[in-house]
Amino acid sequence: MEDKLTIFVSSIIGEFLEERKAIKQAIEAIPLTKSWVFEHTPASADRLDESYLSKVRECDVFVLLLAKNISHPVRREYETALADDKPRLVFLKDVERTSEAQAFIDQIDVKWSKFNTTEKMQQQVQEAVTDELIKGYRRYRLKATEMDTLADFMERLSAATVMGGDNVKATVGNGAGQVAVGKNIVQTGDITYGPSHKTVFHGSVTGPVHTGSGNIVINPTQDxxxxxxxxxxxxxxxxxxxxxxxxxxxxxxxxxxxxxxxxxxxxxxxxxxxxxxxxxxxxxxxxxxxxxxxxxxxxxxxxxxxxxxxx
Structure with a gap:
């Protein structure tokens, strides 16, 4: 793929200062993608409203972050994405909202995800964007090798979730550099490099956590x-x-x-x-x-x- 797929990030900047930096990093870690975040773009002679709405029309996937409020520019960005039939991924911060913001959410016609930490948001965005690209491979004209790259990333992502708490049973993917956090974490899967395999511990962890199989486990109670x-x-x-x-x-x-x-x-x-x-x-x-x-x-x-x- 000559040009990376563009993921447009829409939100009220003041409500998501840290999250917008984090989401930019999360998106750019996904193979084949780049982010468009307003505050990280160069100056332009274009009218302000046209400068960002034109980028909505040009993007491949539209990502919306909402917290307490909804602004006129964010509303226009979403409406432009809707009018241009852009795939829309919506993420809601778990906070109390204004009646105007809630009314806007009630009108959204796609399923949204809720988060309460920046790390959770990064994980949800990476999973949703990668799944959208795999699901819409024809739309994005992906080659077989690019599909393989995305699938490998998704598999590593599903195994790479940072796990916390006590007595957590963790499956850590082969070669993915995942970290399991907690006490009494039990290894699952095979030790792929034998007894000499190096295990790195972070925080209060007891017992060996080696590289496991990283298999995708489907829970029937999920949506x-x-x-x-x-x-x-x-x-x-x-x-x-x-x-x-x-x-x-x-x-x-x-x-x-x-x-x-x-x-x-x-x-x-x-x-x-x-x-x-x-x-x-x-x-x-x-x-x-x-x-x-x-x-x-x-x-x-x-x-x-x-x-x-x-x-």
Missing amino acids: LETIFAQLRTLVATQSQLPLAEREEITAGLSELGTELAQAEPDLGKIQRLKKFLVEKGPWLAAGVNTLFTNPSVVEIVKQAAQRLLGG
Whole structure:
């Protein structure tokens, strides 16, 4: 890719001084991306409003941060992104809001994430942006090698979460440089470099924390969007498969997600898609079967069966 994909960051600057610096660093750590943050751009002779709205129109992904208030410029940026059909990722700081800000949030038509620390925001932004690029690979014209790079980053990201507290069971990804924080942390996975492998401890940690498998673990109690994001990442990491086959599987996942979201989903179609995905191999079957133990999916399938039987 000759030019990196641009991620436009929108927020009230005064409410997010530290977060905007952190989000810039987080975005630029993602392969293939660069950030556009107003205060980090050179001076321009363009009118102020046009200088930032034109960048919204030119960006690839629009990221919105909201805290207590909403301003006219931020509202215009969001409306411009909406009008130009830009993928919109919204992150809300967990604070009390003005009625105007809450009314704006109530009108947002995409799912948002909530955070209460800068570190949590960085993690959420990296996960959401990377998933959006993997999911929309055709839109962004990504090559197979670029998909592999993003998938590898997502896999390392999922294993690299800084973990805290006591008695935490941590799986640390191979070669990713993750840090597990807490007491009595238990190693999972294999020690890949044998007894000579160097373990670095930070803070109050007891017991060995070596490099583990870094496998993606899907929790059936998570929301469906999160589970599907993990499944897409899992597919993207299968670099041994031809790109066309990975695209076919990803399309099948998208079709299944769309069908499950219907007001009256077709049970036959759901079952056909599940069979198609499960038969792709054990590496995918476990995740798909876990998806179908999600309480929401169980209820959807149950109601679809009742409709089919006239119940």
